[in-house]
Amino acid sequence: MTVVSNTVFVTDWARRYFGPWWNAYTVDAENISTAPLVVADVNQPAYADLATLIDACPHQEVIYAKARTLLAQDGAGTFTAISPEEGLAYRSEPEAGCLTIAGLTAEPVALAAARIAREMIRAALLRDGWTLLHASAVVREGKTLLTFGSKGAGKTTTALLLASRGFQLLANDRVFIRPDADGLQVLPWPSAAAIGLGLLDALGLYDVVRDRLKAGEQLHPTQHQDVTDALLAGRREPLWEADGRREKKVQVFPDQFATWFGMALAPGGRAAGLLFPRIDPAASPALVEDDRTLGEQDFMSGATEDRYPDIFGLAQGIDGGGTERARAAVADHLAQLPHHAVALGHDTNANADFLSKLADNI
Known part of the structure; x- marks a missing residue:
């Protein structure tokens, strides 16, 4: 997998998931061009071009990564999509093993690039019998x-x-x-890994996380703000969604x-x-x-x-x-x-x- 971006924040973010500890395969340097490719740029004109394309062709509305997404597919098997609330646009060419992401700001692009890179690796592994x-x-x-x-x-x-x-x-x-x-x-x-506040406390890790947050470090941005507020305030009891069925958890890179x-x-x-x-x-x-x-x-x-x-x-x-x-x-x-x-x-x-x-x- 190769992740390319015009913004170092995006590639640094991907490295947090796919560092030296994650090595599904080794690919010879001369064959790296055959590996899946994600191009993820903070690029307003590219985003606007894809948004215009979606508006001009038949599309459907789906939910992807909890965001409203407008999706179109052409006769050649290319997928184009836009998530307006996130400021993200996508163009996927599965046969070529390439997916392009264009976004308005760096963090959503970084999140999307790491997610798509993982999904492309998953797809390659599944095709190989995993x-x-x-x-x-x-x-x-x-x-x-x-x-x-x-x-x-x-x-x-x-x-x-x-x-x-x-x-x-x-x-x-x-x-x-x-x-x-x-x-x-x-x-x-x-x-990212989800760990409940009670478990974090029982493992003796609660104060480590709280001290890191108070020092200005951050956990994964998918973490609910209620969890961050509880950690900073020193509250250790579990937090639950409104329906009481799902715990709000600490999200760890x-x-x-x-x-x-x-x-x-x-x-x-x-x-x-x-x-x-x-x-x-x-x-x-x-x-x-x-x-x-x-x-x-x-x-x-x-x-x-x-x-x-x-x-x-x-x-x-x-x-x-x-x-x-x-x-x-x-x-x-x-x-x-x-x-x-x-x-x-x-x-x-x-x-x-x-x-x-x-x-x-x-």
Whole structure:
């Protein structure tokens, strides 16, 4: 993947996601021209030209990245779109592997460029037989522990507790995975990570984040202002959306796990075991009896990617979580690995000790 911009802020932003720790493939220098390309410029005339083009041709209205977007497709398979409220315009040529972004200001262009770069990498990996799991992951000596569960089950908690005990953090919510002759390869999903205020406090990281914010540093801009205000005011209780169903969380850049929390990031690994945690405030950490196995809910799919639907044709018809054949192959391999259901309480140190010993045994 190559990201090009007329504004260094944009390329610096992309580097925060795709730094030296994220290396899905190595491409020979002479073949770099075959890699996907994102051109993302802060360019008002280019934005205006694309906006005029949209106005002049048939288009539909969709929601992309929570923004109203006007989308058109021509007979040659080129997609053109504009998000007026964000001041962003797009032109996607899937066959050429190129997507151009033009915007009015730097930050929206930077956000869009990193998002599109990730989606183009995802599309390339899916075409090459990878799939996406809804799981957190940590790595030690190349061996990867994958943690599964529904929202609130403890995927992020488990990953961060193990990362605090010397494991490398690979992902807190989803991973790329593919079978090969030696087992299952695992790669991270480059994106901001969501951590609840209560979990941040329990892990002993709350004051680190608050001090950094008070010193003028910033978390990811998708973080709700209510969360930023709570951190600056020293409030530690969870915050919820108006419907009470979704927690407003701290949004952490990938590189901040290393620079703020001292956690090492893993570029990849091989699947070695599966954990299925549940949080019980009254429990002491322990293995528990549970017949939980992998299901459809543990694989990402196009239906789960409602925030970033593939409106630009990047995946060229492949579902956002990979092919059925790829998912079946991964499920077969995972079924052969050790499975452990665990109960975790509210004693952070006890949880970390238990998980670390269990992981070492696996």
